[in-house]
Every structure is written in C-alpha cells, then in structure tokens.
Amino acid sequence: MPTEEQLLNNSNLIDSLDAHHGKRSSAGRSAGIPDIEDTLGTAPRSSSRIIHHPIVQGTKKKQVSFTFNSQRLQGFEGEAVSTALLANGIDVLDHHHKDHSALSPFCVNGQCSQCLVRIDGRMRKSCVTPLEEGMRVVSGKNLLSSEVDVPEPKTDVVETTCLIIGGGPAGISAAIQLNELGVECVLIDDKDRLGGKLSLQTHKFFGTKQETYAGTRGYTIAEILESELEKCEHINVWLEATAIGVFSDGIVGVVRKHQYHLVRPKTLLVAAGAREKQLLFAGNALPGVYGAGAVQTIMNRDLTRIARRVLVVGGGNVGVITAYQAIQAGIEVVAVLEGAPEIGGFKVHADRIKRLGVPILTRHTIVAANEHDSHGVIPLDDQDSESRVRSATIAELDDNWKVKMDTKRTVDVDAVLVAIGLSPVDEFFGKAKEYGLTVFSAGDAKEIAEASAAMLTGRSSALDIAKHLGVDTSSVDSSGWEAKIAVLKSRPGKTHTRVHPPVKAGTIRPYFHCNQEIACNSCESSCPDGCIGLMNHSLTGIPMYAVDQGFKNACRGCLKCVSLCPGLAITLVDSRKDADYPTVIMAHELFAEYSTGTEVAAGMKVQLMSDLGDVVHNPDDAEGLWEVQRVQPAPGAPGTRLVRVKVPKTLAPSVASLRVSVPKPHLVSSASCVVPLEDTAIVCRCERVTVHELRDAIRTAKEAGIWDQNFVKAITRAGMGACGSKTCRVLLPRIFASEGMPFDRVTPATMRPLFVEVPFSTLATAQAHPVAPAANSHLFSPLRLHVDRMRPVTTNASDIVILGAGAVGLGLALALSKSDDVRTGKKRVTVLDINPGPGQGDVKHAIGGVRGCMSSLAKMHVMQRSLEMFRSWRFETQDDIEWKQGGYLFVAYTPEQEQTLRDLSAVHASYGYDTAFIAPKEVQALVPGIKVAKLLGGLYSPADGSCSPLLFAASAHRVANEAEGVEFIFNTPVAKILVDDEKHVVGVLTANNERYLAPVVVNCLGANANLILPDECQLAMVPDSHEAGITEPVHGGLFSPMVIDNTPSPETGTSSYYFYQNSLGQIVFCATPDPPVKGWATQETSSFLPAVAQRMLTLLPRLGPIHVRRVWRGLYPQSADGNPYVGWDSHINGLAHIVGLSGHGFMMAPGLGEVTARLLQGESTAMDEEILMEFDPARVIDLSGKEKLA
Template sequence: MNRIKKHPVLEIKERKEIKFYFDGQEIKAFEGEMLSSALFAAGIKIFSYHKKDSAPQGIFCANGQCAQCSVIADGKVVKACVTAVKENMKVQTLRGAAPVSCDKSDKKLSFSKIEEIDTDVLILGAGPSGLACAFEIGKFNLDTIIVDDKDKPGGKLVLQTHKFFGSVEDCYAGSRGIDIADKLADDVKKYPSVKMWNNSVCAGVFSDKKIGVVKDGVYYLIKPKVFVVAAGAREKTLMFPGNTLPGVYGAGAFQTLVNRDLIKACEKIFIIGGGNVGLIAGYHAVQAGIKVVGLVEAAAYCGGYKVHEDKLRRLGVPIFTSHTVVEAQGKNCLESVTIAKVDENFKPIKGTEKKFKADTLLVAVGLNPVNEFYTHALESGINAFICGDAQEIAEASAAMFSGKIAAHKVLKSLGFITSEVPNFWYEKLEILKSRPGKTYSLEELKQEYQGKVYPVFHCRQEIPCNPCVTVCPKKSIKLSGETIMSLPKFSGECIGCFKCLVICPGLAVTIVDKRKDEKNPIVYLPYENDPALAEKGKTAEIVDDYGEDLYKAEIVSVLDMKAENMRIIGVKIPAELAEKAASLRILSHEEGEKWRGDISKLDDCVIVCRCERVTLGEIRKKIKEGVRDLNQLKALTRAGMGACGSKTCNSLLLSVMKSEGIDTKEITDLTKRPLFMETEFAVFAGVSSKKEDKTSFSGF
C-alpha cells in the first residue's frame, strides 16, 4: 500500500480500516477517506476510459471542481475525490459514456418538501477568508451559516505543512497552515450563532434571491440577508501533448493526496510552475520522501517567494527557469517528461530538449478565482460580498485579512456598525497581497558581525513577512524599512535562543555560534525533513545560498524541537565559511536524456477541453472559420460542454482565441448558468435517503 508511514511534520494517526471492491478486487481503505485517495493508496491511477477515444483518465484537481476522477460507485457515477469510501462499496472503472443510473427495484421513493431557511448571513467557503469573516460576524451574534464542500474547515490551509508568512499580529505568521486552520476554526466555534455546514455544496444562486445548497444528499434553499462568497480558487491547467495522461495533475491534488490523506502518491515527480504553489508542492514532496526530479518555469525567474525557491534548490532540486514542458509521455500513465528551453516569446528552442523519467507531473501554473456565485448573486440583486482568493488570488495571510474587511462591510450593510472600513486596513491588505519585491545580492547585504553568537539572514527578497522581528527577546532584529516588506537586519545582542531560526517560514535564518571554537564555529541550520538523513555523527553536504556545494561537515548536534515539528542541525564549519552555510542538501541531481521528437509538430493534438477531449486543432479550425463566441464553439465542438461545466477549460479556450490573434473585444465568453456543481436531479424533487435535523449541522 502506498501510505506515508512517517512524516517529519504530520502526525500519523490510527484510523479504522474498512474494505471495498474495485472492479471486483478487494481493497483496504480507511473509514471516511475519499475514494480517489484509497485507490491511489492501492496503486490505482486510472479511474475511467473516455467515451470519445477510450483514453485513460486519472485525477486532475482532487477538489471536486473537474470531473476527471469519475468512477461508478454502487451503481452511480461519482467523483472519486469527493466521495467517501463505504464498507463493501462496489466501485468500477467508468468505461465510455456514463450509464444512466436506473433503480429497477420497486421500492417507493419518499419525497419531502424542500426546506427553506432564512438566515442573516450565508458564507460560501470555510477557507481562511470565510472563517476570518465568520469570526468577526460571530461577535455580533448574527445567524450565520458557512457552507463548505469538505469534511473539515480550513480550505487549502489543511493541505499546508509549511509555516506561513505575513505578520504575527494579523495572520498567524510563523505558524503552519494546518495549525492556522485549526486556530481559525476554534475561533469561530466560540460563537454558537455560526453554524458550519460541511460536506455541502452550493448548487446555484437564483433570481428569487435564494441559494440552493445540497448537504448530505438533501437540498435546501437558503435566503440570506447577506451572502459572502469566500469560495477560493480552482487550479488552472495547461496545454501540452500528454497533458491528460493519468499521472499529470494539479499541485493542489498532490497536496490533498500527500498532506491531507497521507498517500505516497508517486515515486518521482516533475513540476511545472515556479510560483509559490509549485515551489511549496515540491517542498511537500521532499518531506513525504518523494523524489523531485526538477521544476520548470517558463519565465526567466520563479514568480514565487525566493525563500520557497531557495529551500527547494538547496535541498537539491534542479530548477529550470526559461524552460517549459514540451511533452508528457507514457502508454497508459505518465512515464517521462520532456522539457526544453524557451525563447523570448516562450517558444521551445529545438535541440535543447531533455527527457526525465517521472511517474507524476504536477501542473502549478496558477489559480482562477471561483467567483461565479458572486457574479450571479449581484445579477440576482442579492446583497453580496466577496473575499479571499475568490476576489483576488493572493497568499492565505491576505485572504484572512480580506475576510475581516468583508465582515466589516457585512456588518455595516446590516446596520450593526456605522463606520467605513478603516483605510489602514486596506493598506495592510495591499502589503499582504504584495508580489515579491526587489531581490538583493549577497554583496549588497554584506554585514560585519560582532559577538560570538549571531543570526545570519538568508532572506534576500522583499516579501510581506516579519515573525523573526517579533520573536527576538532582545529586540535585536529590525526591519530595514517602514513596512513588513523590508528585509530583516540584526544588530545588538544575541543570546542564541534560536527563536528567529525556528519561527522563520522561509527556513532562512541560521545561527553561527563561536562561543566554544572561534575558528571552527557551530552553524545551526533549520531542518524539516527525514530525520534519518540528518543524524548526529553523519557527514552532511552543506550548501550556500545558491544551493552550491560549500563544505562536507560533521553533524555535531541535533535538537529535536518537538513542539515545532522541526529539528535544528548543528554542523562544524571553518569560520570563513560559516556565514555562507545555508542548508543541508539531501537529494542528488538526475541528468536528463536527449530527446529526438519534433516539437514543431505536436501542437494540434493537444487536448484543450479534457471532459470532452476536444483538441487544439479542432478549436483552431473553428476559429479560422470565423467562430468568436465560445457558446457557438461549444455547440460545434462540445468544448466546454463536459461534466465540469467548463470550469477547467474556459480560461484555456479564451487563451487559444487570444493566441490565434483574436481581439478580446470580439470574443464572447461562455454563458454561466446554475447549476454550478453537478447535482443529482432527484434532490430537487426532495428525494433523499437521509435527512438530518439542521440543529446537528455543526461541522467543527
């Protein structure tokens, strides 16, 4: 079984084992886990064969947004990523078109009246912004319902094992995402007026100002005085040959498998995208004992935080900037990935291709806001607000703060407060949302250190972050500018308490200690990976800021910071190298093979709409014939007509139009209509097998 049995950060809890059947084969799963994770744990990565060309399909988003992971479970077509395994469930590969489920038994259906619920506030999404918003509203004792499609609040935070940036006072900077999720949920739990409806989806927003929600197979119509959309974001996908092979999926899906469900999803991964999501997913893979073969970024530099990039590079992951993936290869599942350098127009350069063996390719090319509920709410005249990634893609720290701002607006619109949102809140939000600023060279930041023990900052890029400053008991770390974007600088006394090293989310603080030996000081390095690779007495490969070899050093001490789920590794290093030591390298590089394909001929076969397997060639043909309206394109090719409701391909279709030289003003986007989520028709008639008392809806 592909289960993670030990993890440097996550606790492996005992879970109850159950069994189910996949195509007749008995499989063990854990109670409550999603089918997709249970199948991955059993090494099954193909869930269906497409009706159009019998192509094998695996997961893509593992978040209920696409429909790639459809299987048949107990006779019904379901998305495996949002369907919990049940004891003795009979699951089958979906082959071809989805069968219409037809209950031939003569059992009587029971119909009940659709319940309508009035509430003060309905919040869609229990991620960082939704919870932060609910917390502020809870203080006013307003009837509030939070609807979320997961079984636990926290949104994407529950997938994040790393510590977060931002400021300690505004957004729990220096805490791990998984812990922030618990803290936010605990905060909200204090207010009984806030009800958490988990495992619930918002099916649609209607013109009679009601919002349709399906919870546990029961349909409700909710009429809120205020509707807050905090629905987060969905992952973008990318066009390249082989992009739908099982084994090619989103970075969020990977984090779900690995960090939420503790599945060792693969052996070797390659990553597309040097934004924070791709960089962090790479780091999470290393923590889970998965080899990261490389990461490509089409731009000349990674767009994510440099501290995230540095962490990965220093562990030994090659980062190929100005490169792209030109093909993903494999018979039924991914077996290898070919990358190539790109020119200034981002076109692959012939002759620069390299092929790497990998069983998984993570697509981390950005996020699209889930904002269709908000647009419809406004069109329907509902008093609606939006926050978090649904409003603008940014870090979770910014999402929390925007949730707080949304709450203020809600309270004002309901007459509970009269003041406007303070201006400095918006200023703070802008800082938390900031893209990384200037990166300074080591030369520019060179510092003469006094004293026998002192911190060295390997944090050279302006990002919104300050926990190292907040935590120093001697107040010896100060920011070099006015805002938390500026870099930290040490001056004054250091007592070697390690607090700055421990709290730094970027693992960018080391401590040089010359108290026992001036010529060969001990350098203390933060470490969050497999303890077996950094044991006392072993020789460690120490690298500098750039991830280059610096010194082979003996590990002289290992401090297990249990409460922080990390270790501090002490290595002895000659004094002249001590300040350059930035990390331990634990991975070895793999050389790519030469590849002899022809990149110029690959384009037209690329899949754009994965639900309906419509190719780039088919779409280009229609554009050449004059099609400018995506609704017409949909009618002619089925692109956008699939089970995901165009959530996956809509942005790709627009980008194809633009890349074919069509002016944005000429393009008509797809018309979005409820239902926004796949919903069984029977629920609208009030048919259900299970009806719960709404007073039991506390999912915290």
C-alpha cells in the same frame, strides 16, 4: 556555484522512494491519516503509502476491504475511494466514451467527473466518496440497474442575514468579524473540515504574526481559526455543504450531506477560493498530470504518494512550495520549470529546493507529457496497455514565449505537477451580481493573493457587509487594513545583496539568508529581546540584526527566529565556546533516510550548502562532509529540527542549510522520440475537446462573422461537461486570440447553474414552492430599443429581410436559399439578429423534441415535413445533429386522460399518422420502471424523435449561408419597421441607425415579435417562462420515447412534465409551471429543481441517482388559441409573420420555413393554403380548436 544545467543532470537527495514499516517521526500534527503500525490489520499492498513523514503524523484508522472490478483490495475507512485505489497502484479508473482515453483523478476536489466510478450500483465521484467496508467499485459506464426510494421532501427555505460560501481563511475570518458585530450567518464549506487549502499546507506561512499567524504552519492556522469560530454564537457552520447555484429569486441552492437546502440570504459573501489554471501541452490529460492542489490533497492530507519522480511546471509560490512538500513526502523532484525570466515565487522558497539539488529552469516549459520513457519505449514492467505519464519533454522559450524546439530534451518522470497559477472561483459572485443580489467577495475569490491577505480581506468584506446592513461598526478599528492588505497582496520586491559580517568571538547571533523584500515579520515578532528589525521599518523590509545597526539589543540564543522562519532562512552562529570553530544552528525538515523514517542525528555526516547554493566543502573530510553535533526539536515549531554543526569561523556566516545525501547523476536525454503537437492537447477535459478541434470551430465562426463563444461551444461541446467549463474557459482566450479573434471582442459563453452536478434524489428532498418573481425583476424587462441618432445613417438593400436567426428564421432562410435566384445571388435575403450568432435566442432553450402527433391538422402536416427533414438531415448536409428516433409517449393515469388520448389516436389514424393507444404493459416495456399504480396506458407515436437544437442551428446557418444571395448580420438589434405612406413596408431601422431596405420583411422574433410592431399590428400573444435541464450521460438505453405526463401536480406547481434520453445518453427534461409565469424572465429559479425532481422520482424512481448537470429557462410565445401566426400582416403590405409558436417553434421551423418561402415566392400549394388559413394572423380566435397535446 553549480549551474542549473549541472543541477538538471543530478537527481534529488532521496535514496529510497518505497515506504516500509519503521520508526515514525514523533514530530508533527495529526491529520486524520492512518498510522500503519496502529491500524487494525496489515497495510494495503502498495508502496504508495507514505509511512513516514517529517511533518504530518498519522492517526489510527480501521482497515477495510473493498473491490474494484471484482479485485479485492484494502484501504482505510473514511479515506477517499480514489486515494484508496491510488494506494493500491490503480490510477486509471475508466475510459472516455469519445476516444477511449484513460481517465484518472484530476481535481481531487469534487469539481469534475474524471474520477467517476460506479460505487454500490450508483455513479459517484470517487475523490469525495469516503471508503466503507465491502464497497463494490466498478469502472465503466453509468448504467442504472435498480429503483430507488422516493425521498420525502424535508427541507424548507432557510432565511439568513448573511450566507458565506467558503470556509477557508477569508470565509472564517469574515464570519468571526460578523459575529463580533452580532450579524447572524450561515457559513458553508464542501469539505468535512474547515480551513480550505490551509488544511493541506504543511509549510509555515509568511505575513504578520499579529493578524495572520506568520511562522505558523498552514494546517495549524486552520485549526486556530476553527477554534475561534467555535466560540461564535451567531455563526451556523454547515460542513460537507456545497453551493450548487445562485437563482434569480434571490435563493442559493446548497447540498448538505445528500439533503438539498434553499437558502435566502439578505447578503451573500463569496469566499470560495481559487482553482488551478491548466496548461496546454501534448499529453496534458494523461493520468499522472496533476494540479498542485490535487497533489497536496493526496500527499499531505491522505499521506499517499502520487508518484516516484515528478516534474514541476511553474515557479510561483505554489510550484516551489509543492516541490518542497513533495521532497518531504519522499518524492524525487527532477526540476521546476518557469516560463518567465525569473521565478514568481518567493526567493527563499526557491533557494530552499535549489540547495536540495532541484534545478529551477527559467525560460523553460513543458512540450509534452509522454506515454513512453525518454528512449521512446514503454518499459517491460509497465506494459499494462494503459496510457499514463512515463516521461516529459521540456524545451527553452525565446523572448516571444515561443518554444525553441531544437532545445527539447526528455526526462523520465511518472508525474507532471502543473502549478502555473490560480483563477478565482467567481461564478457564484458573477451570477449573484447578474441577478441583482447583494453580494460581496473576499480572499482568492476576489483577487489571487496569499492566505495572509485572504484573512484580512475577509474581515474587510465583513465590515462592508455590516455597514450595508446598517450595523454600528464604530467598535472596529479598521484603520490601516487596506494598506496592510495591499502589502500582503504585493508581489516580491527587490532582492538585496547582503554581506555577512565576520563571526565575533564569544557571541551568538543570527545570520539572515532572506534577501528579498516580501511581506513577513515572523522573525522580528518572535524575538523577545527586540534584536531583529526590518529594513526601513517596513513589513516588506529584509531582516536586520540590531547590533549591526548600532543598537545594543544582543541575541541570547532563544532559537525562536530560526525555528519559526517560514523559509528556513535564518541560522544562528554560536562562538561562545569555540571562537575558531563556532556552531552553526540551522532548521531542517527532512528525513535522513525515507525508507525507515530515520531523522538526522548526532554523529551523521551531512553536506552543508551556502546561501548562494554552493557546497560548503570540509577540507578535513575525504568526502567534504561535516559531522552533526546535536539535533533538537525546534521550540514552537513541531516537525522542525534544529541541527548543530561546527564550522570554521570564516565559513560559518555563509552556511544556510544542510542536505544528507549528495545528489546522484540523473539521465536527461536529448529527445530521440516523436513529440506530439500542441494541437493534440486537451482543452475541455470533460468532453475531450482538443486544441485542433477548437481551432477549426473558431475559424468556422470567424469566417461566418460569428464572434460568439456559445457558437463554438455548440459545435465542439467545449464547456458542456460535468465541471461547467471551470477549466477550459481559462484556456480559451489564448486559442481565440491565436486565430485572430481577441477574446475581449468575443461574446463569452453563458454560465448557468448548476455549478456542481446533483442527483435527482437529492434535489427532491427540498420542499417544492411556486415560482417566485425575480429578486430584482426590473433587470429582466423586455428590451425596447431606441435608435442611436448619433450614428450616421447607412442604407443596405435586399429583396427580403428576415428578422431573427433562431430556428424559425433559419428555417425560412434555408428554404429560400434553395431557390435558384437566391442560390445564385440574383435575389438577396438578409437575416438580422440581435445576438452574436445563430440560434442564440430561445432556440437554444428548446429541449429538442420533434413530433408529428398533434390535435391540429395544420400542425401535423407541418411537423411531419419537419420530421422528414430532421431524419434525413445528416444524409442531406453531412452534418450530425444527433437525431434519434425514439417516439413520443403520452401517459394516461386518469380516465379523462385515457379518453382524450384514445380520441386523438382515432383522429391520427384518419389522417394516416402512425399512433396508437397502447396498454400499460406496453408502456412498461417502453419505459422500464415507470409508475404502474393507476397507469391506464398511453398514446405512442413511434415516428417522432429528437435532435440537438444547437447543432441544428449551426448546420442550418452553414447550409443557408452557402447561397450567394443569403447574408447573416449579427449583433444588429432592430428598432422599428419602416412603412411608406401607403402602408407598404420599405424595410427596417436598427438601433445603430442602419436602414435595411426591402419590399418584404418577415417577423421571426419569437417572444419579442410585438416589440417592433406598431399598435395596429399587435398580435394576441404573450410569452411565458418554462425551465428545462439536462443530466450527465447515462449509457445504455433506459427508455426510448419522449415521455409526457399531463397530470396536474399542485404540490409541485406544475401542470405537465416531459423528458427523454438523447442520443448521448443524457436525460433532457422540462416542466410547465401552473399557473403560467407570464413575462420575459429567462433567469433560472430555485423552484424548478425540487418540483421537477419530485415529479421525476414519482413517475420513474430509478432515475433518482442520475446527476443533473445544467438548467436553463426560456420563453414560449403563446398565442390566444395555441396556433401560430403565419402569413401576411393585415395592416402593412409586405410584412409577414412566423410567430406565436409556443413550445413548438423548433420542431415546426423547417416545415414552416418551406411553407412560408412558397408563400413569399407566390408558389403556395393547396395544402399550404389550408395551413395558412388555420394560422392566419388575422383569424378570429376560436378556443374550441386549442391544441390538446400542448
């Protein structure tokens, strides 16, 4: 038997990889794919189209013309735009703004933004946008050029008993079961057809014939399930419907064909499947690096070749199956790499591709995907300046999974297929669970397993749902389900050594080349005579021939077992006509010649392979080949051919398969070129964050004692991109662990809606409705802490204790750190925070606006100092906080608004602050496209601006922490203020029974400020909730200022609305609920997006195409008169407050920090005294002075 090393130096059996016109196989199914000969016109100019496929059959599609960057191209109507481009030889669609690296389709599932292009003037994901005649496709930045119509809200809340997310095998099976029990359901799926990944699978499935259609191709199973579903009267199926978020009011947001629907289910079933894991290696984000799902979509659904020669990384079922499917599509597979000592996939899958000449290298991995070939150069015919995969460097792994760099070799490939495993799509389940919805899961969303298991887990979960709803389920016999699910989910078992019995003259019988214990009974269930059994009568038992076991059930040669075996691992040996040279009948699913689609036919010479992978040599032929006697379609298995070859009786039992071509030598060189380090690997594809950048950030966090992924996310942007960290969050644990931070001890990043980006114009189609209470409001009560008396008392001493490391606490710590005594450590300042890192309270909910234009003189002075600090921050600290001076603009649409703003402009002028009331034309110049009807002008303050609250918090912490006398202690909840008998503060007590003693305690706890205060110190303050959001980047300045519209909007339930474009081009927006939503709820509601989208499109319609990326909800600690409480407490000496800042905490924090620091140090200025008088916690509340520009 050849060694894997010998196999590696061979190519696959594919002679010609270019597809041309020729005879198409009549076998197979219709996939909605163009048959080139039947189209209305000529084929697009490309060799990437798969003209001939042994399994998948094309159908008629109309040819259309379109342009890409002004180049006229042709494609097929209805196919994905990205596929049409790939078929025209275009794989690079754009370049990333951060490093100008090439971007190409990656997930091919609409989940990321790698394939984002401008289509007819709007940014759209090309992998899920159907091609139409005359489309204008342009790569480049997101630039808006025209207004859009404001859509009328059309959809109201949909009530349903059960909402099923996912129309794959689990979701469909659950729906069918619930229908049988009379439970009404809405089943949604984001594709244009049901079946999930089943619809992409051309191979026959394992499992059980009875429950999971063993021996049937995946796409056929999908069709069977869909046909059953069509008969269900209680199931409402929504196709092209994407769940975008789960909200705290019990509603799931669903986008269906550009309409936004709010669905309120009594129960929720998440059956959304799985997504592929990615691997860290140099060049892992180059065009040409794909996941297996993307490859199967392009190759099996769209009949388009992704490459000519590929390397597969991953020896699980997905890897070895996709490698076989690639060979079926005419793609050369140079090798399959598996890091473990043994492959994780079924042995029959691996044996099948090994017999075709594909080496499977265990204990190997990919080191790098390279832009150059194996000789370190870019071929002359490929020098278009674009980065893409041209070779891959591989190497062995040692027993500790470390790369043995002295073993690395480089092989020429133009694609790398990563198939190292799957991760559940569980974000919907997690968020629903967090918000207290009644939620269940099934299929891969629950646990990664085969599709056969998913079908049964779908039925099982449906039964659980029905029982929860009180439905009588006694008619369903579910006995044995759990045991069968466990078997179907089980990993491959023992591999047996099988000794084939000799051929007996005058008989026909099966020989089995399946020796591993796997869950499958297709052969047993297909045999009409019961002559095949499974060892130990177990579903995982290897197949046995009844006659060999002493039974009389003899084979009659019906061919069904050979035809239906998923692994092509059964042959029949027929010696009835010739005892010395019996006929071996074997299944085959490949073309003899791919350029013409020529099938294996009688008279051809082929090479036979044994079940051990050896060539079965014909001594009577000069080349050792065997002549095909006959070929026939396999009964019950479209696409499979049964090939008959006469072989000597001594060799016949060992013959397992055939191949048409002898593999030709394929050069694998020792690496003569420089291989990039793994630290250059991309972890976050959306934001282009490397391993190196993350390591630096993690080390910074560790040194500061911040075990919080949110902190790392803030300073690197890893996880802030379009996909919502779907890829990078799986990779991060390894990187944290490598830096000495076990991930199970790290606070995970906060997951928020939206899980898929959606344009404002779509969100505006749902009816706005008032903010509803949370579905389980008891989950969102304020945290009232109690002391853990079981822990020993520990005591720490400081000069000042600051409660809270939000913007206000950080501002104060920063100001104190500048004093000589604190800087040198003579005085100690301790900052305590309940969160795992700085800025993880409500400051991360701030939208980042900073303004000096207020109606309060005290606020104006504080904010002008803050503005000075923000403007000079980068110069003073060398930290980029993304400051942008764009100004603020308050628009006026009523005479009352105009008069108020004109009066305030006069007040500002008297204070020397630069604002002016400007005319409508000037407003339009600042904000092109703004609604002009009834526009009377606006108050404009050009000196104001914005920055990132997250970056400010990280930087302020870093700078303050450099002082010897400042210490931050996180994950430390404070339970109470400690006071002596004379009403002097002596410190605080934490919930962990730790005492932090100090003569001065400063309360900077924001909305939670009253929770630790005794009754006599309670401040007139109550928090209310506000929601905000952020969009994708839109490059080019659409407008400069923060725009604030204080016009009440009863129809949307909001009193004001404000938004701006930040320094990265993203639109940041917020709205004020009317009436206010009081309380501590910080969980996103379904009310916000329709309301804010409708206000957005009413005020600035041209923003309609922009996609909303994420939303969040935070608290405004509102004082009775709108002014903060800053200064000494009137009841407890040594206790000070900086609280009640409403929505101005972030923008006031640096200035107030300085004012308060001088107060604590006895150095208040005259201006400080005026400010502190207006903000005095003991003041008499005067509502006449309430802020007019709140």
